[in-house]
Amino acid sequence: MWCVGIDLGGTFTKAVLVDRAGNAGEVFGLPTPTDGDPAGVVEGMAEAANRVVEARGLSHRDVVGVGVGSPGPISISRGIIYAMPNIPFMSNVPLRDMVGKKLDLPVVLENDANAAAYGEYLCGAGEEARDLVMLTLGTGVGSGIIIDGKILHGSHELGGELGHMILVPGGEPCGCGQRGCLERYCSAHYVAAGATRRIREAPPPTALRAILDAKGSIDAKDIHEARKAGDKLAAEIWDKAVYYLALGCVNVCRILDPDRIVLTGGMTRAGEDLFAPLRDHFFRLHWSLTKPKTEVSLASLGSDAGSIGAAGVAWQTFGN
Amino acid sequence: MWCVGIDLGGTFTKAVLVDRAGNAGEVFGLPTPTDGDPAGVVEGMAEAANRVVEARGLSHRDVVGVGVGSPGPISISRGIIYAMPNIPFMSNVPLRDMVGKKLDLPVVLENDANAAAYGEYLCGAGEEARDLVMLTLGTGVGSGIIIDGKILHGSHELGGELGHMILVPGGEPCGCGQRGCLERYCSAHYVAAGATRRIREAPPPTALRAILDAKGSIDAKDIHEARKAGDKLAAEIWDKAVYYLALGCVNVCRILDPDRIVLTGGMTRAGEDLFAPLRDHFFRLHWSLTKPKTEVSLASLGSDAGSIGAAGVAWQTFGN
Numbered sequence: 239m240w241c242v243g244i245d246l247g248g249t250f251t252k253a254v255l256v257d258r259a260g261n262a263g264e265v266f267g268l269p270t271p272t273d274g275d276p277a278g279v280v281e282g283m284a285e286a287a288n289r290v291v292e293a294r295g296l297s298h299r300d301v302v303g304v305g306v307g308s309p310g311p312i313s314i315s316r317g318i319i320y321a322m323p324n325i326p327f328m329s330n331v332p333l334r335d336m337v338g339k340k341l342d343l344p345v346v347l348e349n350d351a352n353a354a355a356y357g358e359y360l361c362g363a364g365e366e367a368r369d370l371v372m373l374t375l376g377t378g379v380g381s382g383i384i385i386d387g388k389i390l391h392g393s394h395e396l397g398g399e400l401g402h403m404i405l406v407p408g409g410e411p412c413g414c415g416q417r418g419c420l421e422r423y424c425s426a427h428y429v430a431a432g433a434t435r436r437i438r439e440a441p442p443p444t445a446l447r448a449i450l451d452a453k454g455s456i457d458a459k460d461i462h463e464a465r466k467a468g469d470k471l472a473a474e475i476w477d478k479a480v481y482y483l484a485l486g487c488v489n490v491c492r493i494l495d496p497d498r499i500v501l502t503g504g505m506t507r508a509g510e511d512l513f514a515p516l517r518d519h520f521f522r523l524h525w526s527l528t529k530p531k532t533e534v535s536l537a538s539l540g541s542d543a544g545s546i547g548a549a550g551v552a553w554q555t556f557g558n
Numbered sequence: 559m560w561c562v563g564i565d566l567g568g569t570f571t572k573a574v575l576v577d578r579a580g581n582a583g584e585v586f587g588l589p590t591p592t593d594g595d596p597a598g599v600v601e602g603m604a605e606a607a608n609r610v611v612e613a614r615g616l617s618h619r620d621v622v623g624v625g626v627g628s629p630g631p632i633s634i635s636r637g638i639i640y641a642m643p644n645i646p647f648m649s650n651v652p653l654r655d656m657v658g659k660k661l662d663l664p665v666v667l668e669n670d671a672n673a674a675a676y677g678e679y680l681c682g683a684g685e686e687a688r689d690l691v692m693l694t695l696g697t698g699v700g701s702g703i704i705i706d707g708k709i710l711h712g713s714h715e716l717g718g719e720l721g722h723m724i725l726v727p728g729g730e731p732c733g734c735g736q737r738g739c740l741e742r743y744c745s746a747h748y749v750a751a752g753a754t755r756r757i758r759e760a761p762p763p764t765a766l767r768a769i770l771d772a773k774g775s776i777d778a779k780d781i782h783e784a785r786k787a788g789d790k791l792a793a794e795i796w797d798k799a800v801y802y803l804a805l806g807c808v809n810v811c812r813i814l815d816p817d818r819i820v821l822t823g824g825m826t827r828a829g830e831d832l833f834a835p836l837r838d839h840f841f842r843l844h845w846s847l848t849k850p851k852t853e854v855s856l857a858s859l860g861s862d863a864g865s866i867g868a869a870g871v872a873w874q875t876f877g878n
Contacts, residue, residue: 311847369713383813385705392815393689394851399812402845404805407726415846416808485724488736492719493703493813495712525722526735527631531714 240296241556242287242304243357243549244337245350246270246279248324253286254542255294256549258557260361264290265542272324276331284340303344303556305548306337307353314395317347346555350544352389352398354537355382357547358500362539367497371490372537373400375483375503378413379421383494389551401425405485423482426458426504433461433475444471462508477515479505484519491524491532502537509536560616561876562607562624563677563869564657565670566590566599568644573606574862575614576869578877580681584610585862592644596651604660623664623876625868626657627673634715637667666875670864672709672718674857675702677867678820682859687817691810692857693720695803695823699741703814709871721745725805743802746778746824753781753795764791782828797835799825804839811844811852822857829856 240263245252251270255263266289271278283306291301311320317334338345348356355372364370368387374380379401383390390397401421402414409418410428422428434456437447445464450456464472487499506512517534524530539546560583565572571590575583586609591598603626611621631640637654658665668676675692684690688707694700699721703710710717721741722734729738730748742748754776757767765784770776784792807819826832837854844850859866 367713385710386708388706390705390814393687393817394815394848396811396848396851397813397815402812403809404812404843405724405727407802407805412845416843482727485727489723489809491716492722492724493717494710495714495717497713523724523736525732528714528716531716 239302240300241302241549241552242290243307243353243545243547243552244283244287244304245307245353245544245548246283246309248309248322251282251286252545253283253290254545254549255290256546256553258553260550262361262542262546264293265545266290266293270325275327276336279325279328280333280336280340283337287341298341298343301343303346303552304337304341305353305550305552305555306333306345306347307350307544307548308333308347309350312347312349314347314349314391344556346552348389348548348551349382351380352382352391353547353551354502354543355384355547356389356550357539357543357545358537359384359387360550361546362543363500363535363537364498369494369496371400371494371496371499373486373499373501375424375426375501375505377425377427379425385494400486400490403486403489405482420482420486424479424486429461429475429479430455430457436471436475442471445469446472458505459507462511466511480512480515481519484516484523487520487534488523491530496532499532499534500537501534502540502543506536559622560620561622561869561872562610563627563865563867563872564603564607564624565627565673565864565868566603566629568629568642571602571606572865573603573610574865574869575610576866576873578873580870582681582862582866584613585865586610586613590645595647596656599645599648600653600656600660603657607661618661618663621663623666623872624657624661625673625870625872625875626653626665626667627670627864627868628653628667629670632667632669634667634669634711639667664876666872668709668868668871669702671700672702673867673871674822674863675704675867676709676870677859677863677865678857679704679707680870681866682863683820683855683857684818689814689816691720691814691816691819693806693819693821695744695746695821695825697745697747699745705814720806720810723806723809725802740802740806744799744806749781749795749799750775750777756791756795762791765789766792778825779827782831786831800832800835801839804836804843807840807854808843811850816852819852819854820857821854822860822863826856
C-alpha cells in the first residue's frame with residue numbers, strides 16, 4: 239500500500255508515492271495553474287497524484303491516503319488554505335475537501351515547512367534522530383519542528399515559526415509586524431536587501447556595486463561569490479547573516495535540544511562557506527555548561543522533502 | 559492507589575501524596591539536611607515520603623511509585639544528580655537508586671522546573687491546557703515545557719531552558735557562558751543586581767538609594783515597592799525587566815504556541831503590577847498576523863507545584 243504526498247507551491251505542484259516504510263516511489267511535477275481558479279489548482283494536484291499512481295500500474299484502491307503540504311497560513315484542523323503568496327484567488331479555499339472529492343481519497347493538510355521537516359525526519363537528514371528542527375533559508379526563514387517523531391503544531395496551529403523568533407529587541411521591522419525577527423537577519427531575501435541598501439547608501443569599494451549597477455539587483459548568491467573572491471563588504475554581510483543564524487540555532491538548543499538542526503534553501507548551496515563559519519559562531523555562542531550536542535547539518539532531500547513529508551503525514555494520519 | 563512526589567530543594571524537602579486523578583493528599587516538609595552527606599539527604603526524603611503515607615494510614619503497598627523533583631544538572635535516564643546549589647557534597651549522587659533502595663519503591667528522577675510545570679499542567683493553572691510553559695522568576699529564570707501533555711526533555715535532556723534563550727546579541731554576560739540570556743534581564747536576582755549597579759554608578763534621585771544604604775542590598779520587592787510609590791528609576795528598571803519577559807513570551811508563542819504561559823516565583827507576588835505591564839508589552843511585541851491566543855497568567859500551586867508534579871511524573875512512569 240502507498241500514500242501520496244503532494245507539495246503545492248506557488249510555481250510548482252509535485253506529487254510522490256511513499257510506502258509505509260518511508261521509501262519514495264515515482265515523482266511527478268507540473269507548473270501550478272496560477273491563472274485560473276481554485277478548481278484549476280486542485281485539478282493540477284489531482285493530475286500529479288494520478289500520474290504517480292498510474293506510473294506504477296496502481297489504482298486508487300492501492301492508496302491509503304493523501305497528504306498535502308501547502309504554504310500558509312492554513313488551518314490544518316479545518317483543512318482550509320487562507321491565502322497563498324502569488325496566487326490571489328487561493329484565498330479561503332477548502333483545499334482538503336476539494337482534493338478529497340476530486341480523488342475520492344482521504345486527505346490531510348499540512349503546512350509545507352512542517353511537511354518538509356517531517357520528510358527529512360522520515361527519510362532524509364533525520365536518520366536516527368528523534369527530535370529534529372529544519373530551517374529553510376529562502377525568501378523568508380521557514381521552519382518545522384519534530385519532537386518525539388511528531389510535528390509540533392502548537393495549541394493554535396501557530397507553533398514552529400522559528401523565523402519569527404525575536405533576536406534583536408527593537409531591531410529591523412519584519413513583515414509580520416514584529417521587530418528583530420530571525421528571518422530579518424538571515425533569509426536570502428533580507429541579506430540581499432540589506433546589502434543593496436548599504437551599497438546604495440554609502441558605497442564602499444565593493445565588487446557588489448558593479449553587480450548591482452549591471453543587474454539592477456543582487457541576491458544572496460552574488461554576495462556569497464563576491465565573498466569568495468575576497469570582497470570585504472560581502473564577507474561582512476555574509477558573516478553577519480551567519481552569526482544571527484547561529485544565534486537562532488543556539489536558542490533552538492536551549493529550548494528544544496533536538497538531535498539535529500538541518501538547513502535547506504538557496505543559501506545552503508554555499509556549502510562549507512555557510513556551514514564552516516556557522517559552526518564557528520554556534521560553538522562560540524553556545525553555553526559552556528555542556529558541549530554542543532545538537533548537530534547542525536545540511537538537509538538531504540532538497541526540494542522533494544515537502545512532498546515526501548506530506549505523504550508521511552498521510553501515513554501517520556490514515557495508516558493505522 | 560497513590561504516587562508520592564518529593565521536591566528536593568536546597569533548603570527544604572517536601573513530599574505529597576497524589577492519586578491517579580491528580581488529587582493531592584497529605585503534604586509533609588522538613589529542612590533538607592545540608593550538613594551531612596548524601597545518605598542524610600536521602601534519609602530526609604524518605605522520612606517525608608513515609609510521613610505522608612502513614613498520615614493516611616497507608617503502607618508502601620498502596621504506593622505505585624515515587625517521583626523526585628531535583629535541581630539540576632541531573633541525568634534523568636541515569637538517575638544521577640550531578641551537582642546541587644548550596645550543597646557541595648551532593649555531587650554525582652545516584653539519587654534515584656538511593657531513594658529507591660531506601661523506600662523499596664520504584665523511583666523516577668525529574669528536573670525540578672519540569673516537575674513544577676507538570677504539576678501546574680496536571681492540577682494547577684494548566685486546566686484544559688494541552689501545551690503549557692511555566693517560567694519561574696527566582697534567582698534565575700527556571701522553566702518547564704509541556705507539549706501534548708508530556709514534558710519536553712530534548713534529545714540530550716537539555717531542553718526547556720527558556721531562561722537561557724538569547725534575547726540580546728552580545729548582551730550582558732550570563733553565568734552559563736552565553737551573553738544576553740533572558741534570565742540576565744528578568745530574574746529577581748539580576749533585576750536587583752542591575753539596579754544596585756545603576757544606583758552606585760551614577761546615583762539618580764531615587765528612593766532606592768536610601769534603601770540600599772540602609773540595608774546594604776536591595777531586592778526585586780524593594781524595586782516593586784519603590785515603583786508603586788512613584789520612584790522613577792524603580793519604574794524604569796521594573797519596566798525593562800517586564801519588557802524582556804514579554805519578549806521571551808512572544809518567542810515562546812512563535813516557537814511553541816502553548817495554550818498558556820504561567821509564571822511563578824517571587825516577582826509574581828507583585829500581581830497586576832507585573833501582569834498588567836507584561837500583557838501591554840506582550841500585545842505590542844506580538845506579531846500582527848494573528849491576535850495573541852496564548853494566555854499569560856499566574857501559576858496556582860505556589861511552592862507545591864514541584865512535589866505534585868513529581869508525583870504526576872511517577873504516575874506517568876509507573877501508572878500503567
